[in-house]
Amino acid sequence: MARYDGAWVYASFIMPNGEPGILLLTVWMWDNATRWFAGSLAIERISGAGALLIGVETAADIAYIKTKVDTITTKLSDLDAKIVAIKDGVAVIDTKLGTMTATLSAINATLTQLIVGTKGDILAKIDTAVGTITAKFSDLDAKITKVSGDLVTISTKIGDVTTTLGDIKAKVVAIDGSVATINTDVGVIKGTVSKIDGTTATIKTDAGDMKVKLDELSRVTVGVPLFIYVITALSLIAAIFAIIAVVMIHRRMPA
Incomplete structure (x- = not known):
């Protein structure tokens, strides 16, 4: 996208995904097809490692990434993003640009059910825009908010779930x-x-x-x-x- 204010031309573009490094950017501009200009400059493609994924639009295939320099947009599918862990309520995501973090709300996380882990402990199954994962209740700030007989309601950062006292080994x-x-x-x-x-x-x-x-x-x-x-x-x-x-x-x- 570009605009002209009478003196300067302002333009922006989506940086292609890839390894960090120095890239050559070449620009061509035409003015009513009568005048033209071409120029080149070196730009640095930074690594995504440590960047914060601040939002996704799954239907539009857009990801919003906050880096040390600026907030950029890119295609979510191009990132090949996959959630790999949840630590203290923060999602850890592997992408082609490196490891990123995101809030659970930014990746549309939803608690779908409770499952039994390999060690017999109860885990929360979570669906997100970048994959499905299981997490411990301690990583979701889970609290028991309602008890009625044998039924118990558990509230977390991403929703509530109802289960039995036996399921949570009361x-x-x-x-x-x-x-x-x-x-x-x-x-x-x-x-x-x-x-x-x-x-x-x-x-x-x-x-x-x-x-x-x-x-x-x-x-x-x-x-x-x-x-x-x-x-x-x-x-x-x-x-x-x-x-x-x-x-x-x-x-x-x-x-």
Whole structure:
């Protein structure tokens, strides 16, 4: 593209992709086909290594790249870009120009599902304009924002996902008094044991109420107050059944 202000001609062009180096730029200009000018100068094609990919338009096949010198545009397909990692919420991308970085929003990242990794850990599957990748929740600033029974909602920088407590390996690891500590693949949850109904205990957390089986609590380090509460509750249940049994036996005895 070019424009003329009466004294100077201003022009811009998209630098072809390739290895960094010195290139020869030759320019030809015509004025109403009556006058012409030609000139050449050396320009430097810089490496893309360390550049920041600040945006993409997939439909238009355009990538916007911020370098140490300026912001340039190029064809996304010419970059042969591929996401290779996510570190602390930043995407690392391999291209023909070198390794670039980008924010997750710049490459249209979307959390699509949860998958089990090779080590048995839960990973987030992420689709982007430059490929699909899996990432740890710690790299997405993930937080548990809602708990309802066995379901849990996880919020990240690129969206929310709903799964089960079992999927994120929620486990009550300690109870001190009535305060429960629950470890998950996403992080630690603190809650209060608020109710015991039969074989199920309800733990109230800031994100909502979760339910666990009493047999799970029996394998946990339990503080005295809750331990006494559980034992008392179980003792009362046993006492009630004992009383019922005595009454039934008494009714069956002959007068």
